[in-house]
Amino acid sequence: MPNERLIEVELAARLQVSRAVVRTVLVRLGQDGLVVLTPNRGAHVRLVTEAEAAEILQVRAVLEALTARQAALNATAREIASIRRLLDRMARKLEQDDLLGYSDGNAKLHAAIIAAARHETAARLITGLRAQLVRFQYRTILVPGRPSQSFEEHTAIVEAIAARDPDAAEVAMRQHLGHVESTLARTATAIRRRPAHPDSPRTI
Template structure:
């Protein structure tokens, strides 16, 4: 009887998850072609599983399928990137407020630990560690919100905007600007202050919006 991983490789779950991870980590570049035969070999999966994975990721807006030309990683322009940040600001502000209401002591401790790592990364000029902490912090806030729909929507939006998000987080002076914003979000959630948490998240993402417009225009 096949094990769980083998079954996943044949039903498309494994390939979908692995391709999504590669795209959101920036390992696959915008407009990079995704060739079914290569993916079948790379992931030791069936052709049907690869096709299902490509269909899943096309539905999430991460890839595009072009008639008679196959699939490629979807590239977004600056206008779409800005719109995504605006949508994130609205949704993540709600999630931050819910996290402030619902976070337990263990969740708050994790938030503070991430904040401390981000602070140390800024002091050491380590943009890679700061970028990783940034991603981890936003993902944890979504989990702590315990909302059913918003976290999935936000995660898909962040994935679509990965090229701009990663480049911005690694910009040489961006961490020094965004660190106080992140620490304010952490403090508000830790104090169970929902209005303050929502305002802090909105302020942070409006700052991201303006920085994205400035750096990439």
């Protein structure tokens, strides 16, 4: 959970690894922006605020628009066929009202597009940014009406890549992540306005 303390000895016992391994991993997570390391006080899970999440999505929109453009230029026929299959699976998850399954498919589709782009620097940066949005990953897809809109946006991205149209692919990806950002902002507003209840979950 955000701000949760990460105690080396407890993590080592739970994961059945040495404290040296835990310490190394915590340093790496700190470099990735997921953990805060404080001298003489240990580590805790970093809280990503709503405002920071919006900024991360803005940066992702630029980087993933680049990968969509490059995928339209570089994807092989086999990769495009694989991307289409992922989109088809997302459609089936949507028909089954399996929103968590749809969200997992969404992540796989984005990963396939990034891989097809063959842009290692963008891929590395996107991976780090996505990791910081873990606690927000299911929030937007649970908004009424958002799943069908999301599928239309993904379809536009895939069709542009398949048509080898880099301009359209770039625009479609920017629009998609822009809509994700605006939806996240609406959910944040709704959560702030919701009456506090001791048993209510704090995040989705």
